[in-house]
Amino acid sequence: MAHYVAKVVVPIDLKKKPWEQKHPLHNRWHPDIPVVAEVKDGEVFRVEMVDFSGGGITSDYSAEDVKHADQSIVHYLSGPIRVVDKNETPAMPGDLLAVEICNLGPLPGDEWGYTATFDRENGGGFLTDHFPCATKAIWYFEGIYAYSPHIPGVRFPGLTHPGIIGTAPSMELLNIWNEREREVEENGHKSLKLCEVLHSRPLANLPSTKGCHLGKIKKGTAEWEKIAKEAARTIPGRENGGNCDIKNLSRGSKIYLPVFVEGANLSTGDMHFSQGDGEVSFCGAIEMSGFLELKCEIIRGGMKEYLTPMGPTPLHVNPIFEIGPVEPRFSEWLVFEGISVDESGRQHFLDASVAYKRAVLNAIDYLSKFGYSKEQVYLLLSCCPCEGRISGIVDAPNAVATLAIPTAIFDQDIRPKAGKVPIGPRLVRKPDVLRCSYDGNLPTTKNPAASM
Secondary structure (H helix, E strand, O other): OOOOOOEEEEOOOOOOOHHHOOOOOEOEEOOOOOOOEEEEOOOEEEEEEOOOOOOOOOOOOOOHHHHOOOHHHOOOEEEEEEEEOOOOOEOOOOOEEEEEEEEEEOOOOOOEEEEEEOOHHHOOOOOOOOOOOOEEEEEEEEOOEEEOOOOOOEEEEOOOEEEEEEEOOOHHHHHHHHHHHHHHHHHHHHHOHHHHOOOOOOOOOOOOOOOOOEOOOOOOOHHHHHHHHHOEEOOOEEOOEEEOOOOOOOOOOEEEEEOOOOOOOEEEEEEEOOOOOOOOOEEEEEEOOEEEEEEEEEEOOHHHHHOOOOOOOOOOOOOEEEOOOOOOOOOOEEEEEEEOEOOOOOEOOOOHHHHHHHHHHHHHHHHHHHOOOHHHHHHHHHHOOOEEEEEEOOOOOOOEEEEEEEHHHEOOOOOOOOOOOOOOHHHOOOOOOEEOOOOOOOOOOOOOOOOO
8 A cells, every 4th residue: 555645735924924935925815816736636744834824923921912903915826736547637517516525633832722802893703892992812732632821720621623624716706705895894784683792893804905815926016006906805605615613623624625726726814722612702713823735535426416506696606514433522511501682681583693692691691600711711712623513593583592511621520519609719710811901992892681
């Protein structure tokens, strides 16, 4: 049997900036971003990545880098990578690209990561109206385990995965994205009632030349100016895959991505050591630099064969994901429920977002009884291997969402029991997360019935 050695197609030098790499990185989606490498169907290859911020957020024990993070550069991606079959024929629009994750991990010598919340005036997060301050926790890796001096008493195995993996859009698909997202950003505040409950802003991140990097295309040229004004931001997941943040896409997983351009032009980045379902704090996994070892297979005509469009064009499809066999094993969970009633007591109709927000808030308030600050718990629930579920979506008027937390990650018993919650110096978790002041003037949501 032949021994495989993964060919490094995108190397990373952590001493260099993203645009200084041997293959300059990009942080936008566009069909005309030049490919940096070519791989063959069935070939195992290695892609290395910087963390999503390109080194802008550091291991310093300060949250100032998070508070003032440049959101225009999110996310730095490695690629695009052209995929051809054994006869040198490229993947073509209408094909399906099966991408298998053979191996992955942090870059050697860079075994650390961070979880954070952005300032409410600079990105925010799922609960930004409750937690408007920028915060940060540093994590260190011990093999498969992570621990943080800023959230003591917790240790858990990571389910490492790429937050972003996707193919390049065609120009037609890119125009569809930009048109629909512009409509949400310009009119959503008036038309979407959910904006009164979820306070992340902006509602959509539209194309912008600020912070734009297009790989090999030199900044300031006419070509760069044209593409930068059209290229989509990498923040949301879309028809091409992209920033789906599916925590279970680890070793042995397969991603079946639709192909929209010749060669597929595969890109990846935003590596996570671990993440909770929802990545609720937004900068919310354990973010890190890392590598993927991948193998691709081209399924000719696979889009038409396997993906049913849910929209007005054949381009309105979504990827399929096959979860791998390697995951942490937990046998005991504490599960928190939320329903679609907001903090003011107002009823919403089958709204799963409101229900999940309630579930997360319930979990935060509960765990803060065991010696943790609410900021510590918020970051923890964003990055530990917790499981989010939509448990009910038909029993009007309430959607029901749940958040399940593995009890084994804690060094104390967090289950309810007869008698009062234990108190004492052992339960005071110091130090706290790194944090900055909130200097804005937007109101903070308070729940008058919750614990302080």
